[in-house]
Amino acid sequence: MNLFLSQIAAIVWKDFVTELKTRELFSAMFIFALLVMLIFIFSVNLSIVKASEVGPGILWVAFLFSGTLGLNRSFVLEKENGCLMGLMLVPADRTVIYFGKLISNFVFLTIMELFILPLFMIFFNIDLIEHLLPLLLVIFLGTLGFCALGTLLSSLASNLKTREIMLPILLYPLLVPIVIGVVRMTGQILAGEPLSEMMNWIGLTASFDIIYIGVSIMTIDHILEE
Amino acid sequence: MVDNPKPSDFAIEVRQLRKDFGVLKAVDGVSFDLKRGEFLSVFGPNGAGKTTLIKILTGLTRPSSGTARVAGYEVEEGRSEMRREIGVISHSPALYADLTPMENLVFFGKMYGLEHPQESALAGLEDVGLAARRHDRVRTFSRGMLQRLSIARAVLHDPSILFLDEPFTGLDIHASNVLKEHLQTLHNNKRTILMTTHDVSCGLEMCDKVALQVMGRFAFFKDIKDVDKENFETMYFDAVRNNQFTMGIRSH
Numbered sequence: 001m002n003l004f005l006s007q008i009a010a011i012v013w014k015d016f017v018t019e020l021k022t023r024e025l026f027s028a029m030f031i032f033a034l035l036v037m038l039i040f041i042f043s044v045n046l047s048i049v050k051a052s053e054v055g056p057g058i059l060w061v062a063f064l065f066s067g068t069l070g071l072n073r074s075f076v077l078e079k080e081n082g083c084l085m086g087l088m089l090v091p092a093d094r095t096v097i098y099f100g101k102l103i104s105n106f107v108f109l110t111i112m113e114l115f116i117l118p119l120f121m122i123f124f125n126i127d128l129i130e131h132l133l134p135l136l137l138v139i140f141l142g143t144l145g146f147c148a149l150g151t152l153l154s155s156l157a158s159n160l161k162t163r164e165i166m167l168p169i170l171l172y173p174l175l176v177p178i179v180i181g182v183v184r185m186t187g188q189i190l191a192g193e194p195l196s197e198m199m200n201w202i203g204l205t206a207s208f209d210i211i212y213i214g215v216s217i218m219t220i221d222h223i224l225e226e
Numbered sequence: 227m228v229d230n231p232k233p234s235d236f237a238i239e240v241r242q243l244r245k246d247f248g249v250l251k252a253v254d255g256v257s258f259d260l261k262r263g264e265f266l267s268v269f270g271p272n273g274a275g276k277t278t279l280i281k282i283l284t285g286l287t288r289p290s291s292g293t294a295r296v297a298g299y300e301v302e303e304g305r306s307e308m309r310r311e312i313g314v315i316s317h318s319p320a321l322y323a324d325l326t327p328m329e330n331l332v333f334f335g336k337m338y339g340l341e342h343p344q345e346s347a348l349a350g351l352e353d354v355g356l357a358a359r360r361h362d363r364v365r366t367f368s369r370g371m372l373q374r375l376s377i378a379r380a381v382l383h384d385p386s387i388l389f390l391d392e393p394f395t396g397l398d399i400h401a402s403n404v405l406k407e408h409l410q411t412l413h414n415n416k417r418t419i420l421m422t423t424h425d426v427s428c429g430l431e432m433c434d435k436v437a438l439q440v441m442g443r444f445a446f447f448k449d450i451k452d453v454d455k456e457n458f459e460t461m462y463f464d465a466v467r468n469n470q471f472t473m474g475i476r477s478h
């Protein structure tokens with residue numbers, strides 16, 4: 001168990017050192033999310049539409065689209081120079097690779113989201129401070145589900161020539177339950193409703209997070225094998 | 227049970243191994259044994275199934291039928307334990323281009339569960355003569371340096387069996403000679419080595435056993451002392467020529 005955890009930590013450490021050196025992933029995701037928000041700001045007349053009604057959708061579109069950029073990059077790095085083969089040759093369960101990549105993707109995306117939130121607050125003139133804790137819980141659940149499924153599918157798509165196209169085609173339809181859940185919950189939070197009012201959505205989103213992780217554990221061995 | 231390997235004098239035991247990709251038989255009924263400490267060179271034209279054979283023996287892909295034991299472990303059943311006993315060097319170096327050699331080896335050391343990954347990494351870099359470049363990014367390395375670093379990565383955990391998949395590809399004469407010296411040292415240290423190569427003189431010079439793989443099958447498998455090198459070279463080049471002819475027919 002100890003080796004299992006230290007192997008996962010080693011993969012996360014490796015991804016962080018790589019990102020600190022290249023800064024490719026974070027900058028690309030952040031700029032993309034920012035651009036998505038800017039486009040929406042200019043296309044939505046906030047004097048007619050309430051920001052708390054359109055904001056949640058725009059926020060999650062920015063998170064998910066920019067997150068897809070990160071997911072695409074995640075396994076491409078492993079394919080370069082045959083590194084994935086090197087990883088598959090170490091005496092480790094293949095779920096180590098999955099959990100290592102999942103944690104890296106989750107942390108990178110969460111950091112990007114934390115940078116985007118203040119900008120969202122300014123652009124849409126919404127006070128997030130008083131709703132911060134419930135909002136962070138929703139972001140945690142949504143990001144976890146997105147990364148759990150996205151990491152699995154990006155490992156699958158990394159073997160395809162058309163991986164940049166295939167990942168969103170595979171990912172978005174399967175993400176629908178989580179997207180509906182987090183957008184609804186974000187809207188309710190911004191409207192000032194307490195978390196106790198949205199326990200059904202929390203349960204649904206958490207259940208899909210668990211299902212995605214469970215399916216990934218069961219299938220990653222076959223997906224990574226050639 | 228995968229924890230207790232079957233005791234055997236053989237490092238690698240292969241019986242009627244097959245791998246099909248649709249109608250293509252990449253490995254077609256290959257059987258052979260390799261004793262501990264022996265060096266086997268496998269020659270063969272492109273597409274003969276050499277890389278697929280190595281992928282099966284290292285647990286990277288499953289065979290369609292047949293059995294293979296490496297270090298006493300069934301390649302399908304005891305793969306995690308078996309992987310502690312093997313090291314693989316291929317034409318892809320399996321190194322992260324944006325990390326330094328030190329960071330790469332420390333990472334793989336942690337993945338292999340080494341107690342002192344830093345010390346092991348440094349010792350590995352000194353062995354392959356790259357200690358002075360340990361803080362440079364791997365991206366800046368030449369092909370020869372990458373291959374030396376690849377050796378350091380493959381032997382970091384002190385495996386008893388090494389698989390080398392065309393390790394001389396893309397190397398100039400100097401880099402080839404340096405690599406050859408490293409391989410000879412590894413062989414002298416009683417490691418079992420299975421190498422696929424197109425370099426006939428180099429492969430014959432280092433090995434104890436020779437195999438020629440053609441269209442998935444071992445057309446030839448002998449002790450080096452029973453091999454007439456000139457005849458073998460002729461046979462190998464004929465196999466390559468016939469293979470090109472066959473591939474030409476297939477593509478039309």
